[in-house]
Amino acid sequence: MTIPVVLGIDIGTSGVRIAATDEANTLKAMSTAPIVAPITDFGRAWQDPQLWWNATLAAFAALKLDGLHVRAIAIDGTSGTILAINDDGSPASLGSMYNDVCEASNLAKIAAVAPRETAALGGTSPLARAMELVGQGSRIIHQADWVMGKLSGRYDVTDENNALKSGYDPVTRYWPSWIASAGFDTARFPIVVPAGTKIGNITAEMAAQLGLPSDTAIVAGTTDGCAAFLASGASEPGDGVTSLGTTLTLKLLSAKPVFAPDFGIYSHRIGDQWLAGGASNTGGGAIGAYFTKDDIARLTPLLDPDVPTGLDYYPLPKPGERFPVNDPTFQPRLEPRPADDRVFFQGILEGIARIEAEAYAKLAELGASPLISIRTAGGGAANAAWTAIRLKALGVPEKPSLSEHAAVGTARLAWRGIGHAN
Numbered sequence: 001m002t003i004p005v006v007l008g009i010d011i012g013t014s015g016v017r018i019a020a021t022d023e024a025n026t027l028k029a030m031s032t033a034p035i036v037a038p039i040t041d042f043g044r045a046w047q048d049p050q051l052w053w054n055a056t057l058a059a060f061a062a063l064k065l066d067g068l069h070v071r072a073i074a075i076d077g078t079s080g081t082i083l084a085i086n087d088d089g090s091p092a093s094l095g096s097m098y099n100d101v102c103e104a105s106n107l108a109k110i111a112a113v114a115p116r117e118t119a120a121l122g123g124t125s126p127l128a129r130a131m132e133l134v135g136q137g138s139r140i141i142h143q144a145d146w147v148m149g150k151l152s153g154r155y156d157v158t159d160e161n162n163a164l165k166s167g168y169d170p171v172t173r174y175w176p177s178w179i180a181s182a183g184f185d186t187a188r189f190p191i192v193v194p195a196g197t198k199i200g201n202i203t204a205e206m207a208a209q210l211g212l213p214s215d216t217a218i219v220a221g222t223t224d225g226c227a228a229f230l231a232s233g234a235s236e237p238g239d240g241v242t243s244l245g246t247t248l249t250l251k252l253l254s255a256k257p258v259f260a261p262d263f264g265i266y267s268h269r270i271g272d273q274w275l276a277g278g279a280s281n282t283g284g285g286a287i288g289a290y291f292t293k294d295d296i297a298r299l300t301p302l303l304d305p306d307v308p309t310g311l312d313y314y315p316l317p318k319p320g321e322r323f324p325v326n327d328p329t330f331q332p333r334l335e336p337r338p339a340d341d342r343v344f345f346q347g348i349l350e351g352i353a354r355i356e357a358e359a360y361a362k363l364a365e366l367g368a369s370p371l372i373s374i375r376t377a378g379g380g381a382a383n384a385a386w387t388a389i390r391l392k393a394l395g396v397p398e399k400p401s402l403s404e405h406a407a408v409g410t411a412r413l414a415w416r417g418i419g420h421a422n
Contacts, residue, residue, distance in 0.1 A: 002069040003028060006418070008411030009056065010227060011035075011077040011143055013098075016055040018063050019407035020070070023420055025233070027408060028068055033058035045097040049083050052095070052143065053150055060210050072217035073151060073202070074414035076406055077144030079223035080126040080165045084137035085146065089155040092137025102128035110167075113181040117259035119266040120167035120179075127167045131184050140188050142166070144221050152200045152218040158190040159197070159220040161268045168192055170269040171257060195222045195270055196416035219417030221410050226268050228377070229253075229275055230409030233402030237273060238372030240360060241401075242390075244380025246285045248352065250359050251277040254368040263323045265366070271416075276368050278323035282355050284379065286315035286332070287348055295341070302342045303385035305392065309343050311336075313351030324355065324362035349386050353393035360394065375401045 005020040005028050012035075020029040033055040039046045080098040083091055106128040110120060120127040130140045141155060142162040149155035160170050166189060169176045175186035193199065202216040221227070229251045232241045236253065243249040257267035258276040267274040287296070316332035333351075338344050360371040373396050380386055391398055402408065415422050 002067055004071050005029075005068045006072040006074070006411050006414035007070055008227070008407040008409065008414055009059075009073065009075040009147065009221075010224060010405070010407035010410060011052055011056070011075065011147060012224060012406070013078060016052070016059045017405060017407045018059045019405055019411050020063065020065065020068055021408060021411040021415075023415060023422065025402055025408070025412060025422055027403065029064050030405070030407070031059045031062035031064070033062060039094065043101060045100040046094040047097055049091045049095045049143075049146060052147060056147060056150075065211075070212050070216050072198070072219050072414040072418045074196070074219040074221040074410045074417060075144045075147050076221045076224050076227035076410040077142060077147065077162065079162065079225055080124060081143035082126050082130055082133070082140055082166070083143070083146060084133040084140050085155055086137045089146070089149050089153075091146075093133055095143060096126075096129045096133070099124055100129055103132060106131040109182045113178045114167070115178070116261045117266065118167060119165045121261075126165045127179065127182070127184065130166065130188070131182075134184070134188070138188075139190065141190050144223075145190055148199070148218060148221065151202050151206050153203045154200055154218075156190050157199045157220060158192055159195040159222055160192055161195050161222040161226045161270070163189070163192045164266065164268060170267070193220050195220055195226070196413040198417040217414075217418050219414045221413055222270075223268070224406050226270065226275060227406035227409035228404070230270070230412050231401070231403045231406055232375045232377065232409070233399070234375060236372070237369035239375070239399075240371050240373065241375045241377060242356060244283060244376060244378040246283055248280040248283040248356060248359070249277065250279070250356065250363070251275055252360065252363050252368055252371065254363075256367050256369070258363060258366045258368045260366050262326050263362070265323070265363075274368075276363055278359055278363065280323050280355050280359060281317065281321050282315050282352050285317040286352070289317045290348070291341075291345060296345070299342050299345045300383060300385060303346050303349070305385050305388035309347040309350060311338075311343075311347030311350065313347050314355065315348045315351045324359040346389075349389050350393075353386075353390040356390060357393040357395075371396050373397055373399045375399050377401060377404055
């Protein structure tokens with residue numbers, strides 16, 4: 001007896017990961033393969049798309065599917081990575097990576113006509129970089145679109161999440177007319193479908209090459225960031241996911257979208273729900289400015305979450321904050337410093353927890369659903385005392401994360417594409 005599974009393919013910055021999950025989102029198989037670093041030339045970040053496909057094939061070769069029956073595949077890619085293609089889907093350009101810097105002249109054309117709420121602004125604007133690719137090939141698509149095309153034979157489809165930074169309006173669900181006013185013909189972009197939409201089946205050639213069923217559905221995926229959120233298992237408005245890394249990154253599932261350019265916030269559409277997010281400059285970088293890893297290991301067992309320090313800190317590694325305060329001159333607040341390092345360390349953790357709570361409250365103030373639960377990713381998630389401090393500040397229960405692998409989140413979309421909501 002074989003077990004029905006779907007595959008989520010995550011095209012990351014350094015490699016490809018494939019996850020096979022069953023209908024209960026249980027991981028049944030996983031494989032990875034590396035991608036070499038992007039080509040950098042004259043300050044630009046470019047990569048040969050063939051490297052993405054080679055890594056995808058290598059990951060398939062390493063995937064153990066014995067006893068598993070693959071029903072669908074969905075792909076996520078790095079947000080904002082684009083390339084020009086010919087009519088047959090072959091690359092007509094190198095891949096312009098998510099962190100590739102656009103030409104200032106094209107960005108100025110966009111800024112002159114675009115609404116402030118669009119995600120197509122900024123120094124790495126995919127739309128501005130797409131304007132540079134005009135004249136190369138017949139269409140400009142996103143990284144995930146191209147890999148999806150290799151499997152399905154369709155290179156004319158993208159999903160709402162990958163399209164967002166290229167200027168797509170997820171509220172009206174159209175490529176807006178201001179893009180043409182900026183000098184770019186949106187007919188060069190793919191058609192856009194909701195993430196989790198079946199767009200066809202695998203080609204007979206690819207099914208034979210990969211040893212997959214000929215009726216394997218190909219489903220429109222998402223961006224790597226959205227996939228990582230979905231991997232957590234969050235599914236209800238008010239479900240939040242905090243990443244405790246060098247900085248503090250928050251994502252919140254909401255019944256309503258939030259677009260707040262002053263805070264760097266825009267919303268991805270996932271079905272009839274919205275994924276809003278923000279990022280503070282506080283986090284591990286602020287802790288590392290005062291404590292080494294050995295210090296943290298020594299002091300963590302001494303923390304007492306039940307006895308607050310009373311210190312009113314706003315920990316930042318240097319001046320400047322993005323969210324929940326938007327002020328490039330905002331000063332860190334880490335005085336007075338007590339003589340006891342344990343108290344100072346706990347005061348910093350309490351300060352970060354307050355910032356996290358204020359950030360989720362700010363999202364609600366801007367129109368998002370109020371926070372009802374929290375899941376945690378990143379290195380700080382393992383610190384039980386810090387978790388206790390954060391939960392007191394947030395006032396909501398913690399829920400376990402399904403997975404930290406983006407490919408698992410993309411697999412959830414693959415299930416949706418064949419009619420299984422999970």
